[in-house]
Amino acid sequence: MTVPSKVAVVGGGRMGAGIAQVFAALGSTVVIAEAADQKAALERVEVGLARAHERGKLDADPTEILARVTTVGSPDELPAELDLVVEAVPEIPSLKVEVLTLIDKTVSAETVIASNTSSISIAELGAALNDPARFVGMHFFNPVPASTLVEIVRAPATSPDVVDRVRAWVSLLGKTEVLVNDSPGFATSRLGVCLGLEAIRMLEEGVADAESIDRAMELGYKHPMGPLRSTDLVGLDVRLAIAEHLESTLGDRFAPPQLLRDKVARGELGRKSGRGFHDWEVK
Known part of the structure; x- marks a missing residue:
């Protein structure tokens, strides 16, 4: 080719x-x-x-x-x-x-x-x-x-x-x-969003802070990047749009947490805005 x-x-x-x-x-x-x-x-x-x-x-x-x-x-x-x-x-x-x-x-x-x-x-x-x-x-x-x-x-x-x-x-x-x-969310978004949304819910519920949640997945499961840092990289607005689409096609398990909606409303979109679940302005 x-x-x-x-x-x-x-x-x-x-x-x-x-x-x-x-x-x-x-x-x-x-x-x-x-x-x-x-x-x-x-x-x-x-x-x-x-x-x-x-x-x-x-x-x-x-x-x-x-x-x-x-x-x-x-x-x-x-x-x-x-x-x-x-x-x-x-x-x-x-x-x-x-x-x-x-x-x-x-x-x-x-x-x-x-x-x-x-x-x-x-x-x-x-x-x-x-x-x-x-x-x-x-x-x-x-x-x-x-x-x-x-x-x-x-x-x-x-x-x-x-x-x-x-x-x-x-x-x-x-x-x-x-x-x-062809299927809603394909393979990568469907799995990635599922993990990312649960990590946001854990943060929302006070289970641990963002750094600890990410480090747990990086060290415990050998993920190269934790789910919250990954969400920052993708863009919180992008992840919210994907979650809303998956919720409409696959059901409530993809319902976006209120914390995600609030951060997007405040303009905290991740790396591209300087702040999301982590502070990127000092990176």
Whole structure:
């Protein structure tokens, strides 16, 4: 399998920029569609490449890689001829459907369309496309350049050829794939959110402080990161949205604790805001 020559990412936030970075580093020409701030999206890629180079994770010149990345303001400004488009906008079903509809109208019929959703049904999102056979879930993890996992989500309509192509691309990125069938929360979000919500309930009930809960899982169960620190990394707002979606599809066991709702309302969103269950401003 050859490297995809032309890739687009819709959404230039932390996840979208990370996806753009790894494909550009692989050798792909990448276009980021970002409505809010194209300059900021490009700067995220630039900073990510510089950090990877400083840590010895990138042999090529970051400037040369960045030259392969451009931006546009909307999905309908993307070029038609693309190998792959990855949708990476926030976990709002109506927004994703709107964006995927624009992508579907813009790119050629041969382009693979993927969603980076962490919990929303691929079959439901794919219903917005004229040909859902070319649609698949590509769930990357934060931070994308350092994470070794991509969860590939196969809906009933997804073409086996599309799955094979995506699996090959993930391998070329130097990452490991897990293939799951379409189900609410897939495998990773369903298990990760379950553990994270229980940890929040324990904190809420005064069982232990955040540092102790995380250290217990890190040392006792060899988790590389405790569930509360992991929630901070993902983003409390993101985890709340996923929990609400899973509650609506899988039941009360995924009901978000009030503490999570309160922290999101206060703007304590985790690492990106400087504070969540831990203080990140001193990190």
